[in-house]
Amino acid sequence: MSMLSQRHLLGIKQITENDIRLIFDTAKNFKEILQRPIKKVPSLRDITIANLFFENSTRTRVSFELAEKRLSADTINFSASSSSTKKGETLIDTVNNILAMKVDMVVMRHPNPGAHMLLAKHIDAQIINAGDGTHEHPTQALLDAFSMQEKLGDLAGKKVLICGDIKHSRVALSNIFCLQKLGAKVRVCGPPTLIPKFIDSLGVEVSYDMQESLRWCDVANVLRIQLERQDIKYIPSLREYNIAFGITSSLLANLDKEIVIMHPGPMNRGVEIDSDVADSKHSIILQQVENGVAVRMAVLYLLAGKKE
Numbered sequence: 001m002s003m004l005s006q007r008h009l010l011g012i013k014q015i016t017e018n019d020i021r022l023i024f025d026t027a028k029n030f031k032e033i034l035q036r037p038i039k040k041v042p043s044l045r046d047i048t049i050a051n052l053f054f055e056n057s058t059r060t061r062v063s064f065e066l067a068e069k070r071l072s073a074d075t076i077n078f079s080a081s082s083s084s085t086k087k088g089e090t091l092i093d094t095v096n097n098i099l100a101m102k103v104d105m106v107v108m109r110h111p112n113p114g115a116h117m118l119l120a121k122h123i124d125a126q127i128i129n130a131g132d133g134t135h136e137h138p139t140q141a142l143l144d145a146f147s148m149q150e151k152l153g154d155l156a157g158k159k160v161l162i163c164g165d166i167k168h169s170r171v172a173l174s175n176i177f178c179l180q181k182l183g184a185k186v187r188v189c190g191p192p193t194l195i196p197k198f199i200d201s202l203g204v205e206v207s208y209d210m211q212e213s214l215r216w217c218d219v220a221n222v223l224r225i226q227l228e229r230q231d232i233k234y235i236p237s238l239r240e241y242n243i244a245f246g247i248t249s250s251l252l253a254n255l256d257k258e259i260v261i262m263h264p265g266p267m268n269r270g271v272e273i274d275s276d277v278a279d280s281k282h283s284i285i286l287q288q289v290e291n292g293v294a295v296r297m298a299v300l301y302l303l304a305g306k307k308e
């Protein structure tokens with residue numbers, strides 16, 4: 001069996017193009033299995049996986065749990081809001097106590113950027129990052145790129161627009177790393193206040209003109225305005241954001257070509273994307289969610305084979 005170069009999936013930054021292609025090839029096989037009447041395979045029988053969510057999630061949490069069940073793993077689900085972390089227990093103590101119950105792998109979402117890297121220095125189990133603050137969300141980037149590739153073919157030379165709240169987005173950073181490793185051209189677009197200064201150093205194009213950026217791209221991955229992370233006012237109002245940067249059907253109607261519309265969710269309908277675009281034939285938003293299960297199955301399967 002081919003192997004990933006890393007023992008953990010902490011971020012896309014740490015993995016290679018070969019790793020990404022191996023994950024995609026494996027996900028393609030799992031996606032085919034998921035179309036069958038019997039969707040379950042015994043690949044991870046006797047492996048126990050802890051899903052540790054220190055921050056809210058719908059898609060990622062359900063998708064990982066389903067992927068684990070389809071692979072016949074045993075799973076436990078931990079939610080920080082109902083745990084002893086509320087009594088002051090540290091992250092490392094919490095995880096080591098869970099691992100003492102013979103858990104093999106950890107899937108974790110945590111609000112602190114770098115929490116997974118710290119954990120990797122202190123625990124023995126494989127770790128998958130399900131989102132760390134504003135830093136990385138590697139499985140989201142993998143499922144996004146997998147979905148783009150399904151729609152557009154090989155991504156080398158394809159033009160990908162990532163638009164919206166880049167500053168607070170872990171999806172943006174992981175997408176940039178992943179798409180560049182696959183040879184795509186990446187541009188970010190949004191209001192200057194929501195595009196971080198360091199973005200230039202990553203070799204992406206920057207634009208503040210949404211209509212021109214939509215004309216440039218083959219696919220637009222629309223990011224949500226992260227209302228919970230707006231510590232100061234980065235935009236005058238949601239209404240004004242929608243007028244200047246929201247993806248509307250009239251913007252798409254002005255293009256002389258069809259582009260693919262994506263969104264990692266959760267969506268703010270009527271803010272960064274209008275409902276008639278989100279639900280249109282351009283949108284592959286629900287295909288992204290569907291592909292998430294197969295991609296996460298591939299990551300779990302490949303990492304479970306990497307004990308050392």
Ligand code: CP
Nearest residue numbers: 057058059060264265
């Ligand atoms: N895309 C994503 O991470 O969604 P959730 O926050 O619902 O997991």
